[in-house]
Amino acid sequence: MSKESQSTLFVLFGGMGDLSWRKLVPSLFSLFVEKKLPKSSVILIVGRTAEQPNSLSHLQEGVKNFSRYKKVVDEHWDQFATHLKFLNGDINQDDLYNELKEFSKELSKDGSSLQRIYYMATPPSSFGIIASKLGDAGLADDRKNDRLVIEKPIGYDLPSAKTLDKSIAKYFQEQQVFRIDHYLGKENVQNMLVFRFANPMFEPIWNRSYIKQVAITVSEQEGVGTRAGYYDHAGALKDMIQNHLMQLLCLVAMEPPMSLATDEIRNKKIDVLRAVRKINTGEIDQVAVRGQYEAYRQEPGVDPHSTTETYAALRLFIDNWRWQGVPFYLRTGKALSKRYSEINIQFCKVPHKIFPASAGADCQPSQLIINIQPNEGIILTVQAKKPGSEIALKTVNMNFRYQESFKKPSPEAYETLLVDILRGEQTLFMRVDQVEASWAILMPIIEYWQKHAPNDFPNYAQGSEGPAAAEELIESEGGAWPQCMAFDIE
Ligand code: BG6
Numbered sequence: 001m002s003k004e005s006q007s008t009l010f011v012l013f014g015g016m017g018d019l020s021w022r023k024l025v026p027s028l029f030s031l032f033v034e035k036k037l038p039k040s041s042v043i044l045i046v047g048r049t050a051e052q053p054n055s056l057s058h059l060q061e062g063v064k065n066f067s068r069y070k071k072v073v074d075e076h077w078d079q080f081a082t083h084l085k086f087l088n089g090d091i092n093q094d095d096l097y098n099e100l101k102e103f104s105k106e107l108s109k110d111g112s113s114l115q116r117i118y119y120m121a122t123p124p125s126s127f128g129i130i131a132s133k134l135g136d137a138g139l140a141d142d143r144k145n146d147r148l149v150i151e152k153p154i155g156y157d158l159p160s161a162k163t164l165d166k167s168i169a170k171y172f173q174e175q176q177v178f179r180i181d182h183y184l185g186k187e188n189v190q191n192m193l194v195f196r197f198a199n200p201m202f203e204p205i206w207n208r209s210y211i212k213q214v215a216i217t218v219s220e221q222e223g224v225g226t227r228a229g230y231y232d233h234a235g236a237l238k239d240m241i242q243n244h245l246m247q248l249l250c251l252v253a254m255e256p257p258m259s260l261a262t263d264e265i266r267n268k269k270i271d272v273l274r275a276v277r278k279i280n281t282g283e284i285d286q287v288a289v290r291g292q293y294e295a296y297r298q299e300p301g302v303d304p305h306s307t308t309e310t311y312a313a314l315r316l317f318i319d320n321w322r323w324q325g326v327p328f329y330l331r332t333g334k335a336l337s338k339r340y341s342e343i344n345i346q347f348c349k350v351p352h353k354i355f356p357a358s359a360g361a362d363c364q365p366s367q368l369i370i371n372i373q374p375n376e377g378i379i380l381t382v383q384a385k386k387p388g389s390e391i392a393l394k395t396v397n398m399n400f401r402y403q404e405s406f407k408k409p410s411p412e413a414y415e416t417l418l419v420d421i422l423r424g425e426q427t428l429f430m431r432v433d434q435v436e437a438s439w440a441i442l443m444p445i446i447e448y449w450q451k452h453a454p455n456d457f458p459n460y461a462q463g464s465e466g467p468a469a470a471e472e473l474i475e476s477e478g479g480a481w482p483q484c485m486a487f488d489i490e
Helices: 018-033 057-065 068-083 092-108 124-136 158-169 187-197 236-253 262-275 281-289 401-404 415-425 432-451 468-475
Strands: 007-013 040-047 084-088 114-120 144-152 179-180 211-219 288-293 311-317 326-331 340-347 367-373 378-385 391-399
Touching: 007 018, 007 092, 007 326, 018 040, 018 057, 018 068, 018 114, 018 415, 057 068, 057 084, 084 092, 084 378, 092 114, 092 124, 114 415, 124 144, 124 158, 158 288, 158 432, 179 432, 187 367, 187 378, 187 468, 211 236, 236 262, 236 311, 236 326, 236 340, 236 432, 262 378, 262 432, 281 288, 281 432, 288 432, 311 468, 378 401, 391 401, 391 468
Parallel strands: 007 040, 007 114, 040 084, 114 144, 144 179, 211 326
Antiparallel strands: 211 340, 288 311, 311 326, 340 367, 367 378, 378 391
């Protein structure tokens, strides 16, 4: 039986929470519209007070607001809603898991096999308890069909991540665990493997001989919003760099895999993380920058003396043959001037210039820009001769846009990831060793920042490009942050 047609119980712990409302239920609705949701599937919304007279209409409102298929909600909602069931219960109490057991028995009483997906859309502090209660109740025993989905943050540092990983591993085998990093579900992030390894011309120049610098930017315009309860204990390094930006770094820097086999790709990614040069405590002020936006301490729920960083930038080196000496810059922040995510690969200058200075004052080294959002695509900047009888150069863009080439919107990251969970396909999910290796890289910074409170917070204005120290970080190595290219292209 194909995975798509297998009976499925999709248990959404925290099913009435924000993640579920904005992302998960709207994405499940999209899958339903596209006929990708197994026909005999039950989506069980679990929460302390999940079942209320207005629960269904609340979820419908979320779908109307956030689904890609918001225009056809009225047409499909009633049918979709037949898949939704509600269960009130406390995740700390055994009763809930006994009820779940009964519920799943009922679904498979005709003897058919049932795949059970447990999605923890709950605060991270409950991940361990849910996993162990499921295990104790015998709800994790079917190694092929029982899956646990865990959202980041996985721990808040290396020791806590290890503790959590251990408590999950007691009941779930690695092939049952799906650690979500939603960046890996974004279309152009998945495209990076195709771009690098399905085209012969980039791989030969994808190394220290031709690439001068790599910069990965995830810039957000929004501030912390309503998430201070979580964010003020996390900050940009743990919330974004440890997971999303590190995963992007792996995709840029990994060696060519032999095949698309899940572990083959995951092994190549972990090789990158293991090769990242250890950061010494003595150099942290030179390689890492933190910032906080001006109004952060006045945001609802934020400690008025908070030292949490809402901006972080790092310089990393990868100690292997391919990347020796090439700086990788990672930066992310909230309340910045624009919302965009881009990877910028800057190539080296030509070794010998034959054009007179008069021909090209703006003769710039080529850049390859991978626009992740908005406006997904890839730009390669090259030098071209300006039309006319004189030799004069200008930088021009060679441009690939998803929207233009494929004429249809890309799926939401969560839709892609949910389909893979239903199929049991793990390539786009983080393996346990990746999560721990990424924490290990950042631990010196985490510890140093904890011990040394910032003395200049807040240090950047809302709507700016971030703290001035981030400019110095890159200028000190002779570089500059690349310009955002996402909006130059229509
Ligand atoms: C989440 C972070 O993982 O990613 C948020 O917890 C952040 O703080 C979000 O806003 C950004 O995701 P996207 O897809 O909007 O870039």
